[in-house]
Amino acid sequence: MEFDTGCVLWSIMEKAGKPNLGDYFPILKKIDLQDRAIFSGFVLGLYPPVPLLLPYKATSDVEINSYKVPEGAQVLVNVWAIGRDGTTWDDPNSFVPERFLGSDVDVRGRDFELIPFEAGQRICPGFPLSMRMLYLMLGTLIHSFDWKLEGGVKPEKMDMDDKFGITLQRAQPLLAVPRCLII
Numbered sequence: 001m002e003f004d005t006g007c008v009l010w011s012i013m014e015k016a017g018k019p020n021l022g023d024y025f026p027i028l029k030k031i032d033l034q035d036r037a038i039f040s041g042f043v044l045g046l047y048p049p050v051p052l053l054l055p056y057k058a059t060s061d062v063e064i065n066s067y068k069v070p071e072g073a074q075v076l077v078n079v080w081a082i083g084r085d086g087t088t089w090d091d092p093n094s095f096v097p098e099r100f101l102g103s104d105v106d107v108r109g110r111d112f113e114l115i116p117f118e119a120g121q122r123i124c125p126g127f128p129l130s131m132r133m134l135y136l137m138l139g140t141l142i143h144s145f146d147w148k149l150e151g152g153v154k155p156e157k158m159d160m161d162d163k164f165g166i167t168l169q170r171a172q173p174l175l176a177v178p179r180c181l182i183i
């Protein structure tokens with residue numbers, strides 16, 4: 001089975017480093033108790049499916065974080081870079097879901113350091129659906145299958161580079177072999 005788009009499982013596998021992804025379930029459960037939005041934050045922050053937002057045009061002079069944006073200027077928001085900003089996140093390129101435990105930051109568009117769905121008037125209207133689908137998809141994958149990487153590749157040796165596009169993609173496709181656990 002091949003996942004070649006920015007995909008939830010891809011991030012989980014990076015961290016797991018364990019023969020069975022089910023080992024990772026306790027932490028998902030713990031985060032679930034806290035807040036659904038936080039759960040997806042730890043994946044979507046590092047691997048936002050929409051890495052660059054559409055260009056916006058300032059309708060008036062505006063100052064954002066001490067940057068002066070003149071009327072008519074185009075603004076391009078790099079969500080990928082925001083999620084990996086070293087001035088906001090410790091160890092920004094590492095997959096550390098624990099960083100969201102006990103944190104108020106979530107992906108609902110109120111915290112500008114984590115905006116995979118954007119924020120404000122043009123926030124993604126598919127957000128509520130996505131939040132439900134992410135759970136369903138990931139839960140089903142972990143519950144129903146035992147996962148191995150093709151060719152005996154060790155999870156910690158995986159190439160986790162990504163490449164830009166309209167949607168974020170892995171630089172190298174993930175080749176994962178599912179073994180069905182439900183008969």
Ligand code: HEM
Binds near residue numbers: 126
């Ligand atoms: C994890 C899943 C998703 C992510 C991360 C995501 C992310 C985004 C982002 C960042 C934007 C803003 C783009 C921009 O302004 O440049 C957007 C817009 C939009 N999304 Fe999503 N999206 C997701 C799923 C969905 C789904 C499931 C639907 C529909 C069922 C959807 C429908 C839309 C629509 C219609 C817009 C345009 C809204 C507007 O311009 O006013 N999205 N999405």
